[in-house]
Amino acid sequence: MSAEEAVEELLTRVTADRLETYEELLGALADSEVWMLLWQGAPGEPDAHYGGIELAGHGYAPCVTSAGQLTASGWNRAYEVLPGRDIAAALYPDHWGLWLNPHAPGGGLGVPWLDLRRIAGGLDRLPAGPLRISEPSVGVDTFYARLVALAQRTPVLRALWRAWVRPALGSSYLAIGLDVDGPPEHGADAVRAMMREAVVEVPDGLTVGTVAMADGYDPVAMWLRANTRPFYDRDAAGVGRAGDPDRLGYGYPGGY
Structure with a gap:
């Protein structure tokens, strides 16, 4: 099973009371790639920026977890493929989280910025939240x-x-x-x-x-x-x- 396949399989099993499964998901996300959806511009262009989702006052950048999910989403604008650790390190300093597969049934799953910080810095080095x-x-x-x-x-x-x-x-x-x-x-x-x-x-x-x-x-x-x-x-x-x-x-x- 590839890292992307592991992410998608774990996404189907994450619930609010299964924190161990969520922790596995974070580990798989750290080792996988994500397809970041560009709301404007193309990869590498100065005016390129990601889309945004806001929930309860917190911002999230939407992404999909594989080429298959990109097709399923119907996204027809530009995108860029990045390692999970790299996008985590890029987003958390601005207090932005990452929203996985927002097109999926149930609306996908949001990963808060604090967990992106853990992915970027090492899941074994920082305590699991919420604290x-x-x-x-x-x-x-x-x-x-x-x-x-x-x-x-x-x-x-x-x-x-x-x-x-x-x-x-x-x-x-x-x-x-x-x-x-x-x-x-x-x-x-x-x-x-x-x-x-x-x-x-x-x-x-x-x-x-x-x-x-x-x-x-x-x-x-x-x-x-x-x-x-x-x-x-x-x-x-x-x-x-x-x-x-x-x-x-x-x-x-x-x-x-």
Whole structure:
């Protein structure tokens, strides 16, 4: 079975309660090609642009998943064939999702921009959404105290944040937001060393992950900045709530 055939077979099996199947679909989409429908212009022309579908305030670029589906759609304008990873990387920075086979019975399926980010960056590296994020209630004060003490000796570290993250698939975990001076890679070795030394205080069974607060596309970092204050702030004054929580959203049904 080709990657395109796998996508089309999985599309027939995806339902709201079959998240494992949806995850398989994302993996197949990453390895396949898609036929992007050009509303205007031809491939490579400066004025070429894709069509658009809007649902609940979120934009999606329509595509079809094979040459056969292109014929079935009746599309009579230009199109271009692109690898799934490439189109995912091109769309998600503008918060655009990808709509698969909108001509199909039932209207096809939309893949939110946040899942395109996962396809572009690696499905195994980013947690499966929609994420449920809240303030943590786990009692790990010793870990927090150790982190703060180490942060005070890590000049590049500006602030520390925390959240409890429940992915759609996989175990919940404690996320530590890392706000560093300069780009995320600046002082990365020092920050990694800090985290390695601090996690010895984490009790068995608790998973801890990190998130770069400078990542403007990470849903955990976005939630932290909109809803919480850092538990360690090198500069103390001037850091607080930012953004409007009601305006967050990633294109998932239900407002996530």
